[in-house]
Amino acid sequence: SAYGPNPRPRSNPMKYVGMQTQIRNNNAMSVFLLLMFPVILLGMVWVFLALLNFFGNGYYDEHGEMVHQLDFETVNYYFLTALPWVVGGVSLWFVVAYFMNAKMIQQATGAHSVTRMENPRIYNIVENLCMTCGMDMPKINVVDDPQLNAFASGINRDSYTVTVTTGLMEKLSDSELSGVIGHELTHIRNRDTRLLITSIIFVGIISTIM
Numbered sequence: 001s002a003y004g005p006n007p008r009p010r011s012n013p014m015k016y017v018g019m020q021t022q023i024r025n026n027n028a029m030s031v032f033l034l035l036m037f038p039v040i041l042l043g044m045v046w047v048f049l050a051l052l053n054f055f056g057n058g059y060y061d062e063h064g065e066m067v068h069q070l071d072f073e074t075v076n077y078y079f080l081t082a083l084p085w086v087v088g089g090v091s092l093w094f095v096v097a098y099f100m101n102a103k104m105i106q107q108a109t110g111a112h113s114v115t116r117m118e119n120p121r122i123y124n125i126v127e128n129l130c131m132t133c134g135m136d137m138p139k140i141n142v143v144d145d146p147q148l149n150a151f152a153s154g155i156n157r158d159s160y161t162v163t164v165t166t167g168l169m170e171k172l173s174d175s176e177l178s179g180v181i182g183h184e185l186t187h188i189r190n191r192d193t194r195l196l197i198t199s200i201i202f203v204g205i206i207s208t209i210m
Contacts, residue, residue, distance in 0.1 A: 030195045037202035038090070044206065045086055050075045090205055097201040102139075102159040111141035111163050122169060125178050126162060129185055138162050138188060142169075152184040155194045162188075 054070045097104070105111070116123040122140060130137050138160035143149075146167040154160035162184050169177065187193055 027191070034195070034198055034202070037199075037206070041090065041202075041206060042083070042086070045082065046075070046079050049078050049082070053078075093205055094201055097204070098155065098198075101197050101201070102154060102161060105153050105161075105163075106141065109141075109143050109163065110145075111143045114140050114142050121174070122164065122177070125174060126181055126185075129178060129182050133185070133189070135185065135189055136160070138185070140164075142166060146170075148172075150180050150184055152187040152193050153197065154188065155197050160188050160193065 050070060053075045054068050057069055057071060106113075114122065116127075119140075119142065122142070126140055127137060136157055138152075138154065139162070141161055141163040143163060143165045145165040147165055148168045148171055150162070150164045150168055152160070152162050162181060164177075164181070168180065172180065
């Protein structure tokens, strides 16, 4: 051009990442984290056995001081012996919690299911949002609580649930309530609730063992 060569365009250091790419990346990382839970669990069992072996095998040296040593062969033997029991117990716990999570959450929060006849306002809001975005209708639970709160839960089509408090329904208008419920439905569509429930199960197992 008359004003000299065009300057080289600067590269944008902030690379744009679309929503679907973020969802795929998050799902991949979530799978990795879930696979790490059993590894962490088995590692905790091995460390526990190693500590028992280390502090249980001691002798006094010529100075009369207690000396501890770790017998890796013995630790590995007991670890392999306990491994089937640990895996079996964790698997049983996981299966029970996986299929009973909806009832557990309902009992823990004191929530109760509602139908269109019992609460047409909240039911119609959820139904309209699901029809708009083309997703299946989840269950609707209500908690008798003055606090403003809402959450989504569930791991499959039969257990997906949106829970709201009575305080939230009383304080918000229909449009505001639609925004909150729409946010919770997005968690269900992106399978965030499935990851959450599975993580809670593993965390509960690890906490109990600790």
